[in-house]
Amino acid sequence: MDLRFTEAQEILRKAARDFLTTECPKTLVRELEKSEKGYSPELWKKIAELGWTSLVIPEQYEGIGYTFQDLTVLLEEVGRNILPGPLIPTVISTFSIVEGGTEEQKKEFLPKIASGDLILTLALIEAEGTFDASGIALKATAKGEDFVLNGTKLFVEMARVSNYMVCVAQTKEGTTDKGITLFLVDTKSPGIQIEVIPTIAADKLCEVRFENVTVPKKNMLGKLDAGWTLVESMMRKGSVARSVEAVGAMQTCIDMTVAYLKERVQYERPIGAFQALQHLMANMWTSMQTARYLVYQAAWMESEGQPAAKEVSLAKAYINEAYKDVAQWAIRLHGGIATSSDHDIPLYYRRSLAASTSFGGTDFHRELVAEKIGLK
Amino acid sequence: MDFELTPEEKAHRKEYFDFCKELEKKRPASSVGLEAVFEVDECWDFHLYCAKEFAKKGWLALAWPPEYGGSGTMMDKVLFAEARGYHGIYGVDIFGIQMLAPTLLQAASDPIKKEFLPPIAKGEVMWCELWSEPNAGSDLATLSTTAIKKGDEYIINGQKTWNTAAHRADWGFGVFKTDPAGRKHHNMTFLLLDMKTPGVTVRPIPYIDGDAPYAEVYFDDVHVPAKNVVGQENEGWAIVNLLAGFERSGMNEIMSMYRELEELVEFCNTTKRNGKPLSKDPLVRNRVAELACDLEAAKAIAYRIADLQNRNEMALMDAAAAKIFYSELGKRFSFVATDIAGPFGQVKRSRWAPVHGTWEKGFQECFVTIISMGTNEIQRNIIAWYGLGLPRMK
Numbered sequence A: 001m002d003l004r005f006t007e008a009q010e011i012l013r014k015a016a017r018d019f020l021t022t023e024c025p026k027t028l029v030r031e032l033e034k035s036e037k038g039y040s041p042e043l044w045k046k047i048a049e050l051g052w053t054s055l056v057i058p059e060q061y062e063g064i065g066y067t068f069q070d071l072t073v074l075l076e077e078v079g080r081n082i083l084p085g086p087l088i089p090t091v092i093s094t095f096s097i098v099e100g101g102t103e104e105q106k107k108e109f110l111p112k113i114a115s116g117d118l119i120l121t122l123a124l125i126e127a128e129g130t131f132d133a134s135g136i137a138l139k140a141t142a143k144g145e146d147f148v149l150n151g152t153k154l155f156v157e158m159a160r161v162s163n164y165m166v167c168v169a170q171t172k173e174g175t176t177d178k179g180i181t182l183f184l185v186d187t188k189s190p191g192i193q194i195e196v197i198p199t200i201a202a203d204k205l206c207e208v209r210f211e212n213v214t215v216p217k218k219n220m221l222g223k224l225d226a227g228w229t230l231v232e233s234m235m236r237k238g239s240v241a242r243s244v245e246a247v248g249a250m251q252t253c254i255d256m257t258v259a260y261l262k263e264r265v266q267y268e269r270p271i272g273a274f275q276a277l278q279h280l281m282a283n284m285w286t287s288m289q290t291a292r293y294l295v296y297q298a299a300w301m302e303s304e305g306q307p308a309a310k311e312v313s314l315a316k317a318y319i320n321e322a323y324k325d326v327a328q329w330a331i332r333l334h335g336g337i338a339t340s341s342d343h344d345i346p347l348y349y350r351r352s353l354a355a356s357t358s359f360g361g362t363d364f365h366r367e368l369v370a371e372k373i374g375l376k
Numbered sequence B: 001m002d003f004e005l006t007p008e009e010k011a012h013r014k015e016y017f018d019f020c021k022e023l024e025k026k027r028p029a030s031s032v033g034l035e036a037v038f039e040v041d042e043c044w045d046f047h048l049y050c051a052k053e054f055a056k057k058g059w060l061a062l063a064w065p066p067e068y069g070g071s072g073t074m075m076d077k078v079l080f081a082e083a084r085g086y087h088g089i090y091g092v093d094i095f096g097i098q099m100l101a102p103t104l105l106q107a108a109s110d111p112i113k114k115e116f117l118p119p120i121a122k123g124e125v126m127w128c129e130l131w132s133e134p135n136a137g138s139d140l141a142t143l144s145t146t147a148i149k150k151g152d153e154y155i156i157n158g159q160k161t162w163n164t165a166a167h168r169a170d171w172g173f174g175v176f177k178t179d180p181a182g183r184k185h186h187n188m189t190f191l192l193l194d195m196k197t198p199g200v201t202v203r204p205i206p207y208i209d210g211d212a213p214y215a216e217v218y219f220d221d222v223h224v225p226a227k228n229v230v231g232q233e234n235e236g237w238a239i240v241n242l243l244a245g246f247e248r249s250g251m252n253e254i255m256s257m258y259r260e261l262e263e264l265v266e267f268c269n270t271t272k273r274n275g276k277p278l279s280k281d282p283l284v285r286n287r288v289a290e291l292a293c294d295l296e297a298a299k300a301i302a303y304r305i306a307d308l309q310n311r312n313e314m315a316l317m318d319a320a321a322a323k324i325f326y327s328e329l330g331k332r333f334s335f336v337a338t339d340i341a342g343p344f345g346q347v348k349r350s351r352w353a354p355v356h357g358t359w360e361k362g363f364q365e366c367f368v369t370i371i372s373m374g375t376n377e378i379q380r381n382i383i384a385w386y387g388l389g390l391p392r393m394k
Helices: A007-023 A026-034 A041-050 A068-081 A087-100 A103-114 A228-263 A275-303 A309-339 A345-357 A362-372 B007-024 B041-057 B074-087 B094-107 B110-121 B236-244 B251-270 B282-310 B316-340 B342-346 B354-371 B376-387
Strands: A120-123 A139-143 A146-157 A164-170 A180-186 A192-196 A205-216 B127-130 B146-150 B153-164 B171-177 B188-194 B200-205 B214-225
Touching: A007 A041, A007 A068, A026 A345, A068 A087, A068 A228, A068 A275, A087 A103, A087 A120, A087 A164, A087 A180, A087 A228, A120 A146, A139 A164, A146 A164, A146 A180, A164 A205, A180 A205, A180 A228, A228 A275, A228 A309, A228 A345, A275 A309, A275 B282, A275 B316, A275 B376, A309 A345, A309 A362, A309 B282, A362 B282, B007 B041, B007 B074, B074 B251, B074 B282, B094 B110, B094 B127, B094 B171, B094 B236, B127 B153, B146 B171, B153 B171, B153 B188, B153 B200, B171 B236, B188 B214, B188 B236, B251 B282, B251 B316, B251 B354, B282 B316, B316 B342, B316 B354, B316 B376, B342 B354
Parallel strands: A120 A164, B127 B171
Antiparallel strands: A139 A146, A146 A205, A164 A180, A192 A205, B146 B153, B153 B214, B171 B188, B200 B214
């Protein structure tokens, strides 16, 4: 056991932190929230040049071939700073190609993703709002050399600016996880309509309507009717990604609040001298630090290819609540000032709700935990 | 970053678990909760028996230097705690082995080490801690029990209290005022004393539940050899702080809760309410799963501490956070489990008690970890002052 970051991870962390501090100030974050696209193509290009989009793509497909754990080290910094854009949807859905794609698909898609020329996202959730296979109603019907897709996907992150979507479809009626197939769908395909849903983090989650959308059979990802295991893998990795992001965000909330408690003077002393506030601060730190090692453990297991479903859900359920709680205390300890949208803390507070719903809310993951610990 | 244990550590862990599993078969049925060892005679006897068994294996001296019979690493020590916690086995004197021994190894003179460490490693001498006084709790440095030097002895007069195991222990370590006129933090000395010394009176104190895990200790002209000083005279505060750092790992308590969680799951699977097992009730599932999440978080940070300690790095802030977290989880656990059990949650060990009355006991026992070893409010001060750099209370 050695719970320190490796030297390479330390370098990655430092580089990411420095880069984001200079290149993605909060003024840009606010601009992007208000913008139509929700991301900066210039910044995306720089990110790709730094190797962030190619980090976990194998070397033979022009990637860097780092581990999933390395990716989470980067994403903690992303969470610490905030980086609006399609990084997480792209890297997480890329895993379905790495793990389930044919050689042709890998050759076609991975180098483009690595170079930043192809933005990818995951089209999973539907009107039921659930994260299990029973919620998948979008139908894919075989027709000659194609499949025809009909249905509606919701909360598809950055769909508007994505080139392709990994679309989770039902291919066998009356079944749940045994009748799910994944398709790589060109976002510009005829019959697709995309509309941004106004959400709390302005993170451009979209409604995507599929009306007789034709997808060539060669774009089927993985085996017919057997796509759910790929979804589960993305769910695990996405949950970990959102959780490490949350840990980074909690760290910023805490750093900013501690700094404020030291500088803000009331009753002739810095308010950080009051134990009422010190103990709240200690609670926030305790929440963050327990969350941190909980998700580090899950990230390590997933990265090592160990069965990690239980540990991932334990972490996601815990961190969903921890992040919201730490962020709301950060606002409260700042007093009135952090209730203004001009302040940076609300950027994190709003994202805490977005993060907790992404890849499964608290009750969803607690139910998975309940199963895994043996509740019949 | 790597959570994997080495092959040796895995082998050791298995050995600890196998051994403790066997010992569990001999554990008295009266052993319910974490404090039964001090409360029930047959549990104390079982503790002494386990200590001897562990001593034969050399496991009481894990992470000690070889010259004092030590072997293994800090990580081994943590893995051993896991096994004992999970199987509800004592045998490791929390005061002698967890607190005093590492303190002596770091701060005591060679003669003290040579005299006191071997009996600890052999499981022959059991210790208690003599710190708190009626008027000196969290603000321990205001203590007033005196140890006045006279020739080659100290004469102790005064009273200590909340001394867990004092009515069982052979020896005690404590801190006493040796220079009543001296300034705070430089007027007390850390002493080791035989609890059978004339003038020592031990009175067990009934805890909330009526059992007595702790006692108050009165000193009436108690003569202690001057050679029994650890560290420098009048500089006992430094030893107190050093020892306090060895108190909080929590792995034992955490693994004990793991076992309780398994028992709770089994209880829910096999207990019907409204015609169906409790385990089918979504609210019950949600509450139990939440406990599982918290427990895993507690374990993850305990490994973080173990990893730091294994490299001889400071774990002050993490240890404070871990102690707050696992102790308050203990409270939540007992609240949830007793509530799920309905009217049976209140039943003491008897025919109608679910899981031998563990949860009823836990409901009352939870304050032990919350208050002792530095209350959780003191732990929050530690995080705020030493960790986050907020201004210290004057």
